[in-house]
Amino acid sequence: MIFTGLLCGALLxxxxxxxxxxxxxxFRDMFLTKDYRMFYALLIAIAIQSIGVFALIQLGLIEFKAGAxxxxxxxxxxxxxxxxxVLSGGCATGTWYRAGEGLIGSWIALFAYMLxxxxxxSGVLVPLNDAFKVYTLPTNSIPATFGISVWPFILILAAVTIYLVVKHLRKPKVAIPALRAKRSGxxxxxxxxRWHPFVTAILVGLIAMLAWxxxxxxxxxxxxxxxxxxxNVLQYLITGNSEKYVNWGVFLVLGILIGSFIAAKASREFRFRAPDAKTTISSFSGGILMGFxxxxxGGCSIGNGLVMTAMMTWQGWTSLxxxxxGTWTASYFVYVRPRVQAKKQQSTSITTA
Structure with missing residues (x-):
């Protein structure tokens, strides 16, 4: 059964x-270009997973405890x-799947993230990690906090998501040049x-539900x-302790790499791309910050932003x-501020001339 993680990861x-x-x-485009399409796609995936998983819980097929x-x-x-x-050029899952496309920078970020x-x-920073866990609130579940069923919250999420998606789809569409088809069917x-983000989000939500x-x-x-x-991947490679570190989740992330590689090869998008020195440093630094x-x-953009949000927890929505x-802050310093400074320098040069 542990190999189902490989299948689930490959699909993802x-x-x-x-x-x-x-x-x-x-998240970056929300700040830079006011494009909320991918955020709406995330809401679709969250809503689908939430409906499916809580239905499975009510049927007694799975269990979930929100904890503190x-x-x-x-x-x-x-x-x-x-x-x-922002520094690494992709979130945790994005780094795994982009590594499958042959991006050397993503491999660098992925190693730093794992490290x-x-x-x-399990290393020298465990005491620091544990120190932050002391500051907790006893109830993580949002419905439990208010003493009501989870379904009103799911209904609100679904209604808001449908409203935003419909509103977006009614906007005038920008013409995108169609690719000349080399295949058929x-x-x-x-x-x-081109896969529409909303269609992709539906599939991601279904896969996330299946994972439970x-x-x-x-x-x-x-x-x-x-x-x-x-x-766990790195811990297993170092210790060789398969009983402790090799589990369903390890096969999941390895499956993401394999599935992405298959997709990239079949769509002729796979190729090795080496980063320059600046990108290499940025990728490694970003990976370190991601892992930390x-x-x-207690989770990344998937563990917290997709899964714990769907489970209607304070941790998930606060984390998101x-x-x-954090993405907007980094985007300002990486993208906006350099442009502003460049314009000022250009204006000063013209005035001086």
């Missing part, structure tokens, strides 16, 4: 690669993680035609997760907010 990697499901770019809310670690860690994903995650979870749909029963069947009581499994922040926050704020 394939879908994300073909749909260019990039939360880093989506480590608010300080969630806030600080998520903000740092948001900065890291720091392992250091935070299913092959064209899978590997040439598949994972729990192996004794891992959780859904999609990237940070701990990424750390995600470990502190601060990941976005």
């Amino acid at each position: 990697g394939f879908v994300m690669q073909r749909g260019r499901f990039c939360l880093t770019g989506g 809310f480590a608010w300080l670690g969630t806030i600080i860690g998520s903000f740092i993680f948001g900065i890291g994903i 720091m995650s392992a250091v935070m979870k 299913l092959s064209h749909l899978l590997f040439e035609k 029963p598949l994972s729990e069947a192996t004794g891992r009581m959780s859904g999609l997760g990237i940070t701990t499994p990424s750390a 922040g995600a470990s502190l926050a 907010l601060f990941i976005i704020l």
Whole structure:
């Protein structure tokens, strides 16, 4: 049953690669170009997963415990993680699937992310990580906080998502040059035609829902997760302890890499691309911040931003907010401020001349 993680991950990697499901770019574009399309896509995936998973819980097929809310670690860690994903050029899952496309910079970011995650979870920074876990609130579940059923919250999420999606789809469409089809039928749909973010989000939501029963069947009581499994890969390579570190989650992240590679090769998008020195440093630094922040926050943009939000937890929605704020902060210093300074220098040069 543990190999179902490989299948689930391969499906996720394939879908994300073909749909260019990039939360880093989506959060960044919200700030830079006021483009909320990828954020709406995330809401679709969250809503679908939430409906499906809580239906499975009511049927008694899976279990879920929200636990306590480590608010300080969630806030600080998520903000740092948001900065890291801008520097590395992709979030945790995005780094895995872009590594499958042959991006050497993503491999560098991925190694740094795995390294720091392992250091935070079983290395010298464990005391620091644990110190933040002391600051907790007893109730993590939003419905439990208000003493009501989860379904009104799911209904509100679904209604808001439908409203935003319909409003977006009614906007005048910008003409995009169509690719000249070199294939036909299913092959064209899978590997040439542009995948709409909303269609991709539906598939991501369904895969995220599927992950719960598949994972729990192996004794891992959780859904999609990237940070701990990424750390486990490195921990296994160092210690050789398969019993402790090789689990459903490890096969999940390896599956993402495989699925993305298959999609990239079939769509002729795979090629090795080496970064320059500046990008290499940025990728490594971003990966370190990602691993540190995600470990502190108890999850990344998938574990918190997609899964724990769907489970209607304070941790999930708080984390999502601060990941976005971290992304916007980094985007200002990486993209906006250099442009402003360049314009000022240009204006000064013209005036002086």
